[in-house]
Amino acid sequence: MSKIKALIVDDELNARSLLRNFIEDHCPEIDIIADAEDVKSAVKIINKNQIDLVFLDVEMPNENGFALFDYFNKTTFETIFCTAYSEYAIKAFEVSAVDYILKPIGISKLKEAVEKVSEKLNRNLQPNTMDVLKENLLENKIKKIGVHIGDGIVFMDLNDILYFEADGSYTTIHHKNGKDLAVKKIKHFEDLLASDTRFFRIHRSYFVNITLIKKYSKKDGLSVTYDDKILLPISREKKEEFEEFMQLNNIL
Structure with missing residues (x-):
């Protein structure tokens, strides 16, 4: 070139x-x-x-x-x-x-x-x-995130993202319109959104949007539910930190 x-x-x-x-x-x-x-x-x-x-x-x-x-x-x-x-x-x-x-x-x-x-x-x-x-820059909170998918960058509204799921060296991003495979590890998104109070790492495989959780259950194993059908586990070592995080954000 x-x-x-x-x-x-x-x-x-x-x-x-x-x-x-x-x-x-x-x-x-x-x-x-x-x-x-x-x-x-x-x-x-x-x-x-x-x-x-x-x-x-x-x-x-x-x-x-x-x-x-x-x-x-x-x-x-x-x-x-x-x-x-x-x-x-x-x-x-x-x-x-x-x-x-x-x-x-x-x-x-x-x-x-x-x-x-x-x-x-x-x-x-x-x-x-x-x-x-x-x-x-104009928002009080970050509104959109640029995600490298395939050969391009897709801009996603953070309020539409349900959760990030680890997939080896990739991450599957589950959102309101389906899911996409991003060419970054889940740790990349955890670091990128470390100061965003909407997201929390509940498990080594899941980094979730707490504002869209439908149910938090302490029975049958710790878990959160989205849309009454998507059930994600919470690591036992994350339970106390997760509840404190939810309380700080006036959700629990």
């Missing part, structure tokens, strides 16, 4: 120069076409050139980085956000399956993000839309 044509957008000259130097020294697959100090300048460059990838600062004066996408009906380029956002906002980036580099920029994270984008471009996958990310 030919080099990835990239644009750097950041209001700080020093930040643009530093990122350019890092890319030139450590990412030979990237060809930096230009850099821009604001969104309007970036739009002009994108309209005049074939840009495959934009390194985009989030917090800039006048218009923040997200405003870039308002100028295009369809996004034709990949984006790596460069941000000093809070922990919550970073979680929104992660669950939305959007690549980011946390400032101050580290070489390993830069190379990792570039490798992911390079893989997407090699496989001719569609660029990620920013709608899910912006929606998650």
